[in-house]
Amino acid sequence: MMIDIFISPQRYIQRKNLLEEAGQYTSSFGRRPFIVGDSVVLSKIQAVLVRSFQQAGLEPHFELFGGESCQSEVDRLVDVISQGGYDVLVGTGGGKSLDTCRFVSTRTRLPYIAIPTSSATCSAASAVAVLYEKGIRRGTLSGKGSDLVLVDPEILAKAPPRLFAAGLADTLAKWYEGRAVIETVQKDVPTCISLELSERARDLILDKGFEAFRDVKKGQCTPAVEEMIEVAILLTGIISGLGGTKIRTAAAHALYYGLGVLEETRRTFHGELVGFGILTQLVLERREPEVKSLMEFFSQLELPLTLEQIGLGGVSPERLKLALEATCKKGSSIHNLPFPVGIQELREALLTVDAWGKAITG
Structure with missing residues (x-):
């Protein structure tokens, strides 16, 4: 029996107003952070990040994300980093931006910090990233997880409710797809635990997902919302890591x-x-x-x-x-x-x- 799994992320922190401490946590990895995000995301979080980075004595550079997780965008960001001498990569936003940054981190060998601004995918806590070209998958990277994930649930709760709901559906797939394939694979302890966790994630979503969705629609960051964010990002990332190639x-x-x-x-x-x-x-x-x-x-x-x-x-x-x-x-x-x-x-x-x-x- 062979076990081949990736556990990601190395560290996950979730609490309200966490981005005010982003500089403190980033300083453990480098002094010149390279922050990637689209214009919508940066309009919401850049001010607090600038303040936090400056308080920690860091020299941040903010780079607009091109909008697609594709090879040309990865190449562009790698070139900018190599010319600027940055020493830590910070990805912000949703799945496309965070996946792109995971590829860039692998190429540049920089430490990678993920700051998700929605719970639509588990990309921040996943060890898998996907490249696309005109909407079609062209490549997959497995094994590079985030060194640190910083989650401010109040920011995620302000994302469109549609994104919140999409993240719950994506998480549910871990159970429904995992259950379907489990009988065709050789089981080991991580595989079985992964499936058990995916079933638990399903139960939590079916129990509290609608309540949390209603709260998000009201603009409220309640305990139910925070719990669903944990499930959609952290728990799903752990499930993916433990399941490896078996819980497919x-x-x-x-x-x-x-x-x-x-x-x-x-x-x-x-x-x-x-x-x-x-x-x-x-x-x-x-x-x-x-x-x-x-x-x-x-x-x-x-x-x-x-x-x-x-x-x-x-x-x-x-x-x-x-x-x-x-x-x-x-x-x-x-x-x-x-x-x-x-x-x-x-x-x-x-x-x-x-x-x-x-x-x-x-």
Whole structure:
């Protein structure tokens, strides 16, 4: 038996007003931090970071993120860092920015601090990062986690509620996909613990997720919100690390990557497409009662339940086939399911989810 896992991050801190101490924590890694973030994110946190870094005697440089986790953006940031002599990398924002910074950290060998501003993905605490090109996955990095994650829940609670809900759906995939593939892999202690933690994460979300979502919509950072942030970022990152390559993705993430070939879906968040993929996978597994129960929960979180809600309301059969072919191609994680899935089966499952979703949404 062989165990090959990545545990990330090395340190995780979550508390209100934490960014006021960002300089103190960053000074343990370097004196010239290179901070990456988009204009929206930096408009919210740059002032407090500048103040904190200056108080710690640091010389920060802020660099605008190009907007996509792609090879050209990684190359650009690596060049700027190499010319400027910076000694610690700080990624801010959401999954694309944080994934990009993980690739940059690997290339430059700089310590990496992640400051997420939403809980839409677990990227801040994950040891995996993905590169895209025009919305299509082109590369994956495994094994480089954050040296430090700084989470101010009040900042994350002010992010759009839609991002919050998407993060809960993405977290739920750990259980639904993990359960589907567990019988096909050789089990070891980390694998079993990973699956148990994913089940616990599911239970926590189903119990408190809607309450937390309502609080976020009211602009409140309540204990329920803080707990869901912990689940969506920290716990999910630990689950991914312990599960390694054994607790793998299945149909939910395969469909996310497959649908990514269609430009119509690119305004739909990662977790929203993954959530739709969970429902589709459950249909493929013939778990009808579970599908319908989860759909009711997703409806409470205002997550998409129909093809129209993920941008495919008027998609032609030919274009939909492109996404189905991408989802079912050789090497796709849909083939991690313990039974074969082809284009026709996947099409029927998608249309079933769409029909059931329409019955709920009206």
